Amino acid sequence: MTELNPHFSHLACTFCGAQYPKDHLINLCPHDQRPVQAVYDTTGIQATQWYHPERKDLWRFAGLLPMASGFTSHGEGYTPLLDHSSHALAKKHGFQLFIKDEGKGHKDFGQNPTLSFKDRGMAVVINMAKHFGVAKLAVPTQGNAGDSLAFYANEMGIGAVVIMPDDTPAPIQGNVAALAFHNPDIKLEMIKGTIKEAGLLMKEKYLPQGYFNVATFQEPGWRIEGKKTMGLELAEPNRLSEQWALPNVILYPTGGGTGILGMWKAFDELEAMGMIDSQRPKIIAVQSAATPPVKNAIDKDLFEPEPTPAGETLAVGLNVAGGVGHFKVVDIVRQSGGTSIAISEADIAKHLSEIWQDKHWWVCPEGAACLAALKPLIDMNMIKPKDQVVVFNTGSFEKYLPEVRHLL
Amino acid sequence: MTELNPHFSHLACTFCGAQYPKDHLINLCPHDQRPVQAVYDTTGIQATQWYHPERKDLWRFAGLLPMASGFTSHGEGYTPLLDHSSHALAKKHGFQLFIKDEGKGHKDFGQNPTLSFKDRGMAVVINMAKHFGVAKLAVPTQGNAGDSLAFYANEMGIGAVVIMPDDTPAPIQGNVAALAFHNPDIKLEMIKGTIKEAGLLMKEKYLPQGYFNVATFQEPGWRIEGKKTMGLELAEPNRLSEQWALPNVILYPTGGGTGILGMWKAFDELEAMGMIDSQRPKIIAVQSAATPPVKNAIDKDLFEPEPTPAGETLAVGLNVAGGVGHFKVVDIVRQSGGTSIAISEADIAKHLSEIWQDKHWWVCPEGAACLAALKPLIDMNMIKPKDQVVVFNTGSFEKYLPEVRHLL
Numbered sequence: 001m002t003e004l005n006p007h008f009s010h011l012a013c014t015f016c017g018a019q020y021p022k023d024h025l026i027n028l029c030p031h032d033q034r035p036v037q038a039v040y041d042t043t044g045i046q047a048t049q050w051y052h053p054e055r056k057d058l059w060r061f062a063g064l065l066p067m068a069s070g071f072t073s074h075g076e077g078y079t080p081l082l083d084h085s086s087h088a089l090a091k092k093h094g095f096q097l098f099i100k101d102e103g104k105g106h107k108d109f110g111q112n113p114t115l116s117f118k119d120r121g122m123a124v125v126i127n128m129a130k131h132f133g134v135a136k137l138a139v140p141t142q143g144n145a146g147d148s149l150a151f152y153a154n155e156m157g158i159g160a161v162v163i164m165p166d167d168t169p170a171p172i173q174g175n176v177a178a179l180a181f182h183n184p185d186i187k188l189e190m191i192k193g194t195i196k197e198a199g200l201l202m203k204e205k206y207l208p209q210g211y212f213n214v215a216t217f218q219e220p221g222w223r224i225e226g227k228k229t230m231g232l233e234l235a236e237p238n239r240l241s242e243q244w245a246l247p248n249v250i251l252y253p254t255g256g257g258t259g260i261l262g263m264w265k266a267f268d269e270l271e272a273m274g275m276i277d278s279q280r281p282k283i284i285a286v287q288s289a290a291t292p293p294v295k296n297a298i299d300k301d302l303f304e305p306e307p308t309p310a311g312e313t314l315a316v317g318l319n320v321a322g323g324v325g326h327f328k329v330v331d332i333v334r335q336s337g338g339t340s341i342a343i344s345e346a347d348i349a350k351h352l353s354e355i356w357q358d359k360h361w362w363v364c365p366e367g368a369a370c371l372a373a374l375k376p377l378i379d380m381n382m383i384k385p386k387d388q389v390v391v392f393n394t395g396s397f398e399k400y401l402p403e404v405r406h407l408l
Numbered sequence: 409m410t411e412l413n414p415h416f417s418h419l420a421c422t423f424c425g426a427q428y429p430k431d432h433l434i435n436l437c438p439h440d441q442r443p444v445q446a447v448y449d450t451t452g453i454q455a456t457q458w459y460h461p462e463r464k465d466l467w468r469f470a471g472l473l474p475m476a477s478g479f480t481s482h483g484e485g486y487t488p489l490l491d492h493s494s495h496a497l498a499k500k501h502g503f504q505l506f507i508k509d510e511g512k513g514h515k516d517f518g519q520n521p522t523l524s525f526k527d528r529g530m531a532v533v534i535n536m537a538k539h540f541g542v543a544k545l546a547v548p549t550q551g552n553a554g555d556s557l558a559f560y561a562n563e564m565g566i567g568a569v570v571i572m573p574d575d576t577p578a579p580i581q582g583n584v585a586a587l588a589f590h591n592p593d594i595k596l597e598m599i600k601g602t603i604k605e606a607g608l609l610m611k612e613k614y615l616p617q618g619y620f621n622v623a624t625f626q627e628p629g630w631r632i633e634g635k636k637t638m639g640l641e642l643a644e645p646n647r648l649s650e651q652w653a654l655p656n657v658i659l660y661p662t663g664g665g666t667g668i669l670g671m672w673k674a675f676d677e678l679e680a681m682g683m684i685d686s687q688r689p690k691i692i693a694v695q696s697a698a699t700p701p702v703k704n705a706i707d708k709d710l711f712e713p714e715p716t717p718a719g720e721t722l723a724v725g726l727n728v729a730g731g732v733g734h735f736k737v738v739d740i741v742r743q744s745g746g747t748s749i750a751i752s753e754a755d756i757a758k759h760l761s762e763i764w765q766d767k768h769w770w771v772c773p774e775g776a777a778c779l780a781a782l783k784p785l786i787d788m789n790m791i792k793p794k795d796q797v798v799v800f801n802t803g804s805f806e807k808y809l810p811e812v813r814h815l816l
Contacts, residue, residue: 175578
């Protein structure tokens with residue numbers, strides 16, 4: 001029997017702070033149409049066995065998640081942190097470089113079942129949906145989130161519709177189509193356009209049929225909670241340090257930016273529980289030069305990023321023209337002393353190719369964009385000697401075949 | 409407008425020699441239930457412009473195919489022949505080693521559109537089906553042939569049902585499911601069991617509905633004609649030699665064995681046209697130790713191989729317990745002075761891993777089995793110093809992900 005975490009206190013809007021009961025199935029804050037997130041009684045949690053380091057999945061942090069017991073795991077999370085300090089720039093400038101590899105399993109770690117970080121959010125989504133008896137979920141997606149939702153929905157016997165652009169990489173299309181083919185409760189809609197057009201179709205066609213909207217930030221904070229575990233895994237002992245500790249710089253490929261909100265929330269909660277101090281890593285929102293709304297907002301010092309037209313990029317996960325959480329991403333980047341960098345297609349391709357030749361690591365185009373950002377960040381003095389720098393590789397390049405094969 | 413090759417004379421049974429008109433849409437020979445194949449007036453062809461070396465697909469040999477003009481190409485065939493003479497055994501024993509890579513494109517060559525040798529046969533199947541106005545095709549498959557048929561059927565607007573085991577690698581399932589999802593004329597049936605059970609379901613359920621059977625050897629020799637082009641590509645000038653010439657040894661991963669019949673036929677036709685002499689390569693039928701009916705028949709000196717129970721192997725394409733063309737495979741292997749070798753799962757894995765580490769080549773498990781066969785063949789004196797040895801890699805490992813990823 002699933003059970004909500006007794007220390008999960010309530011939902012609160014990320015902007016106006018309006019509070020809602022934790023069993024209130026809302027989407028955006030009804031007051032201001034901003035995302036909501038879960039709020040915990042961290043003092044209460046501190047006194048519990050909230051941390052389960054013996055588990056090899058993200059549920060090792062169950063006490064700090066909305067569902068502390070009775071959940072179903074598919075092995076998601078607890079991904080390896082690969083030491084890449086042999087990288088030429090790291091050696092030259094004397095910093096430590098790590099890749100948090102969301103695309104790959106390892107015998108001593110967990111494995112995201114659909115080979116991307118989207119599984120973290122969707123694992124929480126599907127357990128919460130099951131708990132609340134939600135029968136049908138809808139998601140507009142650039143690809144990986146749809147692959148993930150279809151997987152979990154199929155596993156857990158919940159209905160789902162995935163709406164994605166018809167230029168989504170073949171393995172992702174294929175995975176969802178295969179589930180849709182076998183399971184009449186899983187639907188796939190391919191559309192011309194980007195995630196924006198997918199979102200419009202969801203609203204016009206599926207929400208009126210009773211599908212519950214689990215687009216990024218449009219569910220009750222579930223996906224933030226899942227993504228939060230990336231921050232917890234960086235912070236926990238025996239990763240970057242023997243103690244609970246944070247790196248100096250985090251490079252995060254930013255489409256919608258849920259991971260940035262999630263990790264920042266993780267750090268705040270750890271601080272509230274006395275595990276870490278108030279020092280925070282610089283957060284670097286890495287974008288594609290094809291679609292850089294967050295970068296533009298940082299450059300122009302805007303509070304509310306302006307949607308840019310979607311471009312064309314191999315890093316499809318970065319092709320998010322306007323996100324309802326972008327205001328918060330920009331806010332966190334600023335608070336952290338970080339910045340946003342936009343990477344060209346040529347540089348994405350070059351770095352995907354280089355790390356492949358160098359290490360045989362299955363880095364996706366979005367992860368490659370982060371590696372490409374190292375040089376400009378050094379030039380801007382954002383990365384300093386002795387820093388611990390973490391680059392997020394959000395998925396396996398396997399999911400982008402055959403588009404990336406010529407780069408290998 | 410498609411048109412049959414005017415020098416395509418008739419169909420003949422591969423065993424009893426019974427002849428049938430070339431526009432006779434038959435399956436196995438009605439007389440003895442053996443495969444039929446196309447017979448050409450090679451003297452007539454000799455006088456024509458049958459060879460089109462300017463084309464970068466298998467239709468460069470259109471004059472020696474059942475359809476000499478009006479066909480539709482999707483770029484299949486004309487795959488690269490990779491020089492692998494740096495292989496430790498080749499260096500030690502002084503032979504030349506090549507890999508005929510059916511899984512990979514190259515800018516100077518063609519590319520099988522679904523990344524496997526099955527596209528050669530299916531390209532002919534689909535053009536012939538179109539010519540004869542066949543509306544619906546059925547294939548039982550271990551995977552790649554179904555992927556290929558679904559691709560071509562979708563492209564050419566012909567109906568198809570693909571029946572395959574439910575343990576087929578995910579990318580193959582996904583590809584077919586994606587086409588089936590979008591195109592109501594493409595059907596996918598997943599079954600428990602192997603290609604044998606798939607064949608039974610096809611006969612019980614689909615042939616009575618008017619589907620035309622294009623299982624290996626059960627169509628009117630179309631797939632042999634397509635596979636024949638592998639032999640023509642080895643023989644043509646500027647591959648192994650500046651002249652038309654054959655290698656000394658061919659290692660071919662043998663499931664059903666269509667490629668062996670096809671290549672042998674190619675060599676006979678080239679000889680009849682005076683392009684090569686009567687010397688033939690040793691043909692080595694490489695099998696999986698899990699399912700070795702051809703090897704058993706060679707060892708026991710049987711005319712008619714006995715079906716062995718299907719086993720479990722990473723090289724799913726080799727998991728063919730009993731093939732209607734196996735008697736002919738055994739016959740050709742014997743005539744050629746070659747043999748059959750069965751490779752263990754451990755050796756398949758080891759060699760897939762080794763060539764990946766060594767060269768970054770995307771060799772499939774079936775191709776890896778052939779590399780594993782080199783050592784025993786040297787020990788048997790089947791491979792001699794100065795020999796030109798060709799190993800067939802029948803597809804990209806990309807189609808076997810994620811099952812092979814841990815080996816890379």
